[in-house]
Amino acid sequence: MIKIEKRNDVPMALYFFTPFIAIILTILGGGIIFYILGFNPIEALKFYFITPISNLYGLSELLLKATPLCLIAIGLSFCFKSNNWNIGAEGQLTFGAIVGGGVALLFYNQEGFYILPLVILAGAIGGMFFALIPAILKTYFNTNEILVSLMLVYVSKLLLDYLVVGPWSNPEGFNFPETRQFSDSSRMPLLFEGLRIHAGIFLALGAVMLSWFILYKTYLGFQIKVSGLSLKTAKYAGFKGKTMILVVFMISGACAGLAGVGEITGPIGQLHRMISPDYGFTAIIVAFLGRLNPFGIIFASLVVALTYLGAETAQIFLQIPKYTGQVFQGMILFFLLASDYLLFFKVKILNLKKNELRH
Amino acid sequence: MSLDISFIGILIGSIMASSVPLILAASGELITERSGVLNLGVEGMMIIGAISGFALMVITDNLFIAIVGSMLSGVIISLIFGFLTQSLLTNHVATGLALTIFGIGLSAMLGKNFVGIPGKEFPILFSSLRESIPFFGPILFGHSIVLYFAFALPFLTNYFLKKTKLGLVVRAVGDSPVSASNQGINVILVRYCCILYGGAMCGLAGAYLSLIYTPQWIENMTAGRGWIALALVVFATWSPIKVLIGALIFGGITILQLHMQAIGFRIPVQFLSALPYLMTIIVLVVISRDSRKIKLNTPTSLGRIFYKEK
Numbered sequence: 001m002i003k004i005e006k007r008n009d010v011p012m013a014l015y016f017f018t019p020f021i022a023i024i025l026t027i028l029g030g031g032i033i034f035y036i037l038g039f040n041p042i043e044a045l046k047f048y049f050i051t052p053i054s055n056l057y058g059l060s061e062l063l064l065k066a067t068p069l070c071l072i073a074i075g076l077s078f079c080f081k082s083n084n085w086n087i088g089a090e091g092q093l094t095f096g097a098i099v100g101g102g103v104a105l106l107f108y109n110q111e112g113f114y115i116l117p118l119v120i121l122a123g124a125i126g127g128m129f130f131a132l133i134p135a136i137l138k139t140y141f142n143t144n145e146i147l148v149s150l151m152l153v154y155v156s157k158l159l160l161d162y163l164v165v166g167p168w169s170n171p172e173g174f175n176f177p178e179t180r181q182f183s184d185s186s187r188m189p190l191l192f193e194g195l196r197i198h199a200g201i202f203l204a205l206g207a208v209m210l211s212w213f214i215l216y217k218t219y220l221g222f223q224i225k226v227s228g229l230s231l232k233t234a235k236y237a238g239f240k241g242k243t244m245i246l247v248v249f250m251i252s253g254a255c256a257g258l259a260g261v262g263e264i265t266g267p268i269g270q271l272h273r274m275i276s277p278d279y280g281f282t283a284i285i286v287a288f289l290g291r292l293n294p295f296g297i298i299f300a301s302l303v304v305a306l307t308y309l310g311a312e313t314a315q316i317f318l319q320i321p322k323y324t325g326q327v328f329q330g331m332i333l334f335f336l337l338a339s340d341y342l343l344f345f346k347v348k349i350l351n352l353k354k355n356e357l358r359h
Numbered sequence: 360m361s362l363d364i365s366f367i368g369i370l371i372g373s374i375m376a377s378s379v380p381l382i383l384a385a386s387g388e389l390i391t392e393r394s395g396v397l398n399l400g401v402e403g404m405m406i407i408g409a410i411s412g413f414a415l416m417v418i419t420d421n422l423f424i425a426i427v428g429s430m431l432s433g434v435i436i437s438l439i440f441g442f443l444t445q446s447l448l449t450n451h452v453a454t455g456l457a458l459t460i461f462g463i464g465l466s467a468m469l470g471k472n473f474v475g476i477p478g479k480e481f482p483i484l485f486s487s488l489r490e491s492i493p494f495f496g497p498i499l500f501g502h503s504i505v506l507y508f509a510f511a512l513p514f515l516t517n518y519f520l521k522k523t524k525l526g527l528v529v530r531a532v533g534d535s536p537v538s539a540s541n542q543g544i545n546v547i548l549v550r551y552c553c554i555l556y557g558g559a560m561c562g563l564a565g566a567y568l569s570l571i572y573t574p575q576w577i578e579n580m581t582a583g584r585g586w587i588a589l590a591l592v593v594f595a596t597w598s599p600i601k602v603l604i605g606a607l608i609f610g611g612i613t614i615l616q617l618h619m620q621a622i623g624f625r626i627p628v629q630f631l632s633a634l635p636y637l638m639t640i641i642v643l644v645v646i647s648r649d650s651r652k653i654k655l656n657t658p659t660s661l662g663r664i665f666y667k668e669k
Contacts (some may be wrong), residue, residue, distance in 0.1 A: 037468065083575055087399075094561060138438070143647040146397075146662075147593055151636040154583060162629035240465060323467030323665060330403075330461020334439065337449035337457070343449070 003348045010343045016296070018343065019289050022336035023303060029331050039318060047317050047346045048310035048328075058309065060195035064267060065308050068093070068259035068276070070204040070301035072283035075255025077292040078248040081215070082224040083231070086249060088134060088149025089256040090280025091125040094156040094258020097264045098163065101271040104186035104264070105168060105179055115185040120203075120261050127257015128250045130156065135249035139242040145249075153280070164271050168246075169283025178272035188266040200262035207255055219326040224248060256280060266335065285333045304329060365493050365635070370496035376572060378610025380405070380564040380581075381511040384588035385595070385602045386512045387560025392592055393520065394553035397662035399428035399455025400440055403462020404558050408433045408565025410466040413576040414473055414576065426505070426566055432557045433562020436462060441554040444664070445547050451662045453572055459585065467578045476621025491669060495669030503571045505563070512560075516599035529553060536665040546665050560571025590639035596646055609635045 030048065031041035052058045072089045079086040088216035100123025107115045134148040161177070170180045188198035204303075223244055227234040234241060263275055288305050290297030311325030382403050391398050412429030416422060440458050443449040481503050483489075489501030520526040531539040532549045540546045568584075569576055587609055595601035612635060616628045646657075 033468070053458075087452065087456065109480055135646075137644055139642045139649050142641075143643045144593075146399075148640055150399075150586065151640050154586065154636045155633045158629040158633040165629075166627060253400060278460075281456065281460065284453065288453060293478050308452045319471075321467040321471055323578065326460045326464030327468060328464070330457045330459075330464060333453060333457035334443065334461065337443055337454055338447050340449060341447040351647070 005346045005348060008348050009345055016291060016293075018339040019291065019296070019300070019336060021339050022289070022332055023039075023181055025335040025339075026331040028327055029335070030328055033330065037320070039320075042312065044318060044320075047314050049306060051317070052306065052309040052313045054152055057195060060192070060197040061309055062302060063197050063201055066298075066305035067201050067204045068263055068279045068302040069283050069286045070261065070297055071207055071259040072256045073286035073290060073297045073301060074204070074294060075252035076208045076283060076287040077211065077290075077294070078215075078224060078251045080228075081292050082244060082248050082285055083203065083220065084135075084138075084245055084248055085146045086131065086134065086149050086252050087146055087284060088131075088151075088153045088280070089252065089283055090276065090278060091149065091153035091156040092130045092253040093260035093263075093276055093280045094153070094160050094257035095130035095254075095260075096123040096127030097121060097260030097271065097275050098156070098160055099129075100257070100261035101179065101182075102183040104166075105271075108180045108183055108185060111183055111185040113182070113185070116188070119182075119186050119265055120258065122258045123261025125255040125257070126218050127167050127253040127255070127260065129253070131249040131253020131256070135246050139245050145353055160271065160275070161273055163224060164273060167273065170270075179270050181270050182265065186265055187269060188262065196267050197251065198262075198266040200258075200266050203258050207258070208294045208298060215294070220244075220247070256355045257284075259283075282308075282329055285329050289332060289336055304332070307332075365497075368493065368495065368497045368620070373538065374607060374611045374614045375498070375510070376502065376506060376610075377613050378582050378606040379506050380567050381588050381591055381606040382509045382512060382573070382603060383505075383564035383567065384561045384585060385591040385606060386516050386599060387557040387564075388507075388588060389516065389592050389595070389599060389602060390520075390560075391553045391557035393533045393597060393658050393660055394529050394550045395536060395658050395660035395663065395665070396550050396554055397446065397455065398437070398440055398554060398557060399450045400437070400458025400462065400580055401557075401561050401588050402583070403459035403589075404433050404436050404561035405461045405462075405565035405568075405581045405585045406466040406579070407436045407531070408562030408575060409569040409580055410470040410473070410565075411562065412566030413478070413569040414469065416479055416570060417476055418474060420479075422570065425570060426563065430559040431562070433558040433560070433565070435558075435563070436560025437445075437554050440558075441551045445550050445554070448606030448663070448664050448666055451473060453639075460514065463579060470576050470578065473576040474578070476650055478570065481571045481574065488586060493554045502558075503567075505567050505571060510603070513599040513603040515604075520599065530658070533660055536660050536663075541618065541663075561568065561588075563593070564588070587635050590635060593638045594635075594642050596642070608638075 027045060031045055034044035035041045045255040053062050076086060076089060100119045103122040104119045130152065133152060135142040137148050138145040138280065164177045164179055168179045171180055188200050191197050191199065225241045227239060227244060259279060264271060268275060282304055286297060286300045289303065290300035307325045307328040311322045314320045314324060315322045380610055384405055388398060388401055408429040411432035412425045415428040416425035440454055443454045444451050483501050483503055485500035489497055522531060528544055528549060532546050533545060536546045565581060590610060591605045593600055594605045612631055616631045619626060
């Protein structure tokens with residue numbers, strides 16, 4: 001007989017172990033799907049998870065894709081920890097890229113060491129500003145931040161579309177929906193010759209260290225965590241709830257904006273419609289998989305980045321649509337959420353006979 | 360200028376056709392949300408419905424099976440969401456997002472061999488009346504049965520929620536799951552049913568796109584309509600009749616874009632496309648400012664996990 005009991009407190013070891021269970025189950029699930037589709041599951045999984053990172057170029061691509069995911073997820077961890085459901089990071093990324101890209105375009109024919117820092121700063125401010133909209137509406141008008149931040153994603157994407165087709169389109173670009181190329185001074189320095197990995201990775205690592213410091217070593221971090229655990233306690237303790245909502249959204253938006261700027265000044269080098277393959281949404285999975293822990297998020301961003309890379313490799317070698325990456329990403333989150341059940345409930349398998357003897 | 364009366368009739372007819380997937384998906388999601396469950400997986404369920412409907416049409420050559428199959432596929436995929444949120448008590452927002460991401464990916468995987476296959480003509484009703492009556496003909500006649508169903512659905516939903524006992528149960532579960540449970544209502548079961556119903560309607564909305572509206576399979580063909588449907592439920596402040604009105608406005612904006620471009624209007628299309636989202640935000644602000652207004656129709660327990668100690 002199976003008996004289910006509610007746990008009194010969450011065992012920490014299990015808390016950090018269940019993401020691994022989720023990853024293993026996802027790989028198994030992926031194998032089953034490949035088998036159903038008529039592929040050799042072992043071979044297909046190899047193309048997915050091993051081939052992409054079996055050379056230096058692949059590893060560089062992995063870090064390249066993990067960088068924005070990590071940055072955004074770090075920002076989101078502030079929101080999620082304090083029970084603020086910012087799911088519009090994709091919009092904040094886009095708006096950050098628009099503002100940063102706008103600055104880069106101002107300097108399109110100039111060079112100078114000061115340009116890149118300006119562009120990066122503009123991107124962070126852009127993302128921060130865009131995240132302030134749902135935050136202000138939540139604090140002063142009591143609106144639901146999930147819906148507002150989500151709606152704004154589409155508004156920002158349409159704005160980007162308008163800009164690259166209309167006023168910002170490259171005058172010498174034969175009407176292609178893209179802006180001019182940024183000048184070299186607006187581009188992230190490459191770390192290695194011939195690889196696409198760029199200095200943006202240091203932004204991500206910096207964000208990890210800073211977030212760890214804020215969350216675990218400062219009074220603000222303490223406030224954020226308490227508010228996430230119990231709003232009533234936070235109010236009783238006299239924390240300024242409204243200010244905190246604004247702050248976590250600003251941090252989150254700035255991180256997403258940085259991720260956007262990293263993409264356009266890194267691998268892309270201009271603005272066009274497709275600056276992000278939904279990194280802002282996928283980063284939500286990264287934040288959960290990393291357990292909202294700065295170092296967990298590094299690990300999770302690498303795992304999720306691999307699903308992007310694997311999907312590209314599988315498309316080339318197996319002619320499976322690139323979208324399969326999303327099947328894996330969805331499954332990871334499904335399995336992770338499902339395995340959380342084990343955290344809050346104890347599943348006991350009772351031996352009936354022994355019990356009966358005792359009573 | 361061709362703005363004569365029959366052109367306006369055709370225009371209204373096309374606005375109605377473009378609003379059908381929004382009405383279907385939003386009406387389904389409305390019932391789900393009324394029971395207190397926020398399912399952000401609308402887009403994912405719609406796209407699964409779209410590919411299942413199209414694939415079944417190609418395989419069986421039977422449109423009835425295709426339509427029913429698309430609804431069933433919506434039910435099956437929403438069962439994942441139901442099981443996770445209701446039985447395993449997972450967070451609604453995260454689970455719904457996972458469902459959308461998963462659904463878009465899975466549909467592309469399943470649809471790989473169906474790209475480029477031409478669709479089949481879907482039978483339309485009263486086609487002779489459409490031609491013979493000016494203005495009203497293209498509005499009232501010559502549509503598929505799914506369109507007529509979609510336009511009846513908000514009224515049926517309204518009747519169900521307001522006049523039937525089951526509707527009362529759904530609202531009770533959404534507004535106060537604890538009291539409903541104390542009254543002997545099986546909250547989890549009711550929520551399961553509402554989630555599955557929402558899945559069926561989203562599946563049908565997807566099939567409308569791939570079988571009737573643009574009869575073919577294109578990757579990611581729902582193109583954000585699921586998110587608009589979600590916005591629509593809020594825009595309508597959880598009232599079925601307002602869903603219908605909102606869907607016509609949002610559908611109208613889509614059609615208007617095409618015609619404005621043709622006429623040569625100088626308003627960028629992107630601003631028109633952004634209108635549904637901006638209008639939803641404005642409505643949200645207006646209704647949320649007044650706590651009485653939001654309490655009137657908003658399911659109080661929306662998105663909260665219900666757990667009963669056994």
